[in-house]
Amino acid sequence: MEAYNLKKEACKRERFVGGHRLCAGCGAGVAVRGVLRAVKEEDHTVSGVATSCLEVSSCLFPFTAWQDNFIHSAFENVAATVSGAEASYNALKRQGKIDKEYKFIAFAGDGGTYDIGFQSLSGAMERGHDMVYVCYDNEAYMNTGMQRSSSTPKFAEVTTAPVGDEIPGKMQHKKDLTEIMVAHNIPYAAQTTFVGNMKDMHEKSHKALYTKGPAFLNVLAPCPRGWRYPPEMLMDICKLAVDTCIWPLYEVIDGDWKLTYEPKTKLPVIDYLKVQGRFKHIMDDPAKIDELQKFVDKKWDKLLKKCGK
């Protein structure tokens, strides 16, 4: 892979184009464009999308924002659907009916990945299909109205774990899906988000796409409606997520853990929490903020050890 250059990348043919109906400040479209930009220009793609904001906003009959091939079949089965397409490709290629290179990519939100699509994902990764599964993680069921998922962080206010007189939002910590995917012994798994000039996401996407076999990319993709931040703050929120170590950037290549970003100054989690309306109710509750800080610190220390730091 040649050295990353944002200007050059931005001049490439877009595979996911404007006209889609995603909200301003939504991370889903940014994630898709970022991943697809890492596909070599001469290669083709088949993108499967689970039922999600992304799906209902990007391919409404008779329009499509997908310049390459696209498939949606249901909510919980994008990994299985794409694995079937990849199987067809292998069969037809073996029979000499296709000679072009195709890349198979599954996109789903955290609901379609951490929860309802978890089995389908696990099965496809275990079977070893040559595909990349991209979770655009916005930490709740945003498409249906911001309900809790197993990716929603503790104390976040969501519509099925509302803040009440007795219960302060969601009471469980976020599931660590990336580690679960690493435990599948797949050749490539990584966490990324939108920081700086998108180099981190681009390079990880490229590795995921051009590593033979199954790869998993977990992309923190904030949602302005659900997280309650002004749309123009998308990039700032992502930067805070990595600088507070709430969303560490790392990759695991054939079982070897590598930290890809280490903040010069690790910021306190409150810097990330206070800019989002979903945590507003704990801003005057230092004990809860402290609990979240301890949770993040513990996980970060463990990650550093895994990465040989």
Added chain:
Amino acid sequence: MAFAKAIRERLSGNEAVATALKQINPDVVAAYPITPSTEVVHYFAQYYADGEVNTEFVAVESEHSAMSACIGAASAGGRSATVTAACGLALMWELLYVASGTRLPITLAVVNRALSGPININNDHSDSMGARDSGWIQLYAENNQEAYDNYICSVRIAEHKDVQLPVMSCQDGFITSHAIENIELLEDAEVKKFVGKYNCDFNMLSGTPTSVGPYDTPMFYFEHQYQRAMAMKNSKQVILDVYKEFAKLTGREYGLFEEYRCEDAERVIVVLNSSAGTAKYTCDKLREKGEKVGVIKIRVFRPFPLEELAAALSKFKAVAVMDKADSFSGIGGPVFTDVRHACYELENRPHIINYIYGLGGRDVTEENFVTVYNALAEVVKTGKTGEIYRHVGVRGV
């Protein structure tokens, strides 16, 4: 007329279907084990391991993923197939509609088994009857020969340009799936020639960027459903045409349903799958005694052969429709409601009653059918239909 060379074999219904699958040699088979269809997957996995097929065999982690993978595979231009039974079919339910709504010619071998609960692994038709309105063509088989023949024909029916719908070919779990019977197979090359090459105009690997499964707004959804419904309507003629061509090849003639000893019959039983054999046996015995009885065996349940069945039934005095599944509607089983509906416009309607029978593998006996024929005799004698929703073979009734 000279037919293609027949290979005489002795196979179970499962091995017959597996053999058909091997000869069809699909691009993708995605399957998951469930009793009593598991054997088909065993056989096919062995063909795959031995390099006897050119297929990508995807051993998925659930039936939901099996159908999902078939949807992905068919959308990518591959001929795709799977096998299941009972709860496996129920788990596929959501995707059955996606497959037919996306107009994907997937073929599915169903080995009929009762749905839970309570759990039961034996035969009835609650699984495929539950999927009767999912936009899939449904073919039923009396024996291993018909299971084999239906499966081969199903590929041609599904992929026909006027149809483009998925097809499920059903046979009875254990009764025909595990019983070994004589069978006439076609040579591999004949099957390959008959099913032909799969050419799919619209697919994701065609070189023209293709979007499959868009969000369909109220502006378009209804039109797409209408097209699916018309495809199902069109499929009736296509099924007849494919059967005709198959008969030229094999000498085995099939229609939408089979009329057995119905020429001068007054009392007729309508039935599908393996119980038709027992019904015919009982019919023969009663014919020896001079009773004017007959059997109609439905082979094609979706599309439902309404006009043809009505015309056939118009000749009889009393008809009993056998349902190996209850629809829990309080008014009878699924085959009954459709058959009775078919006769509404007839000037001379026969009396039509329903029998729920054989649920969860309850033995279906000659005595059961004698009971039914006797009940029909009573209806004819009194001229009164009486209770329409009846049960046979269940204790305490």
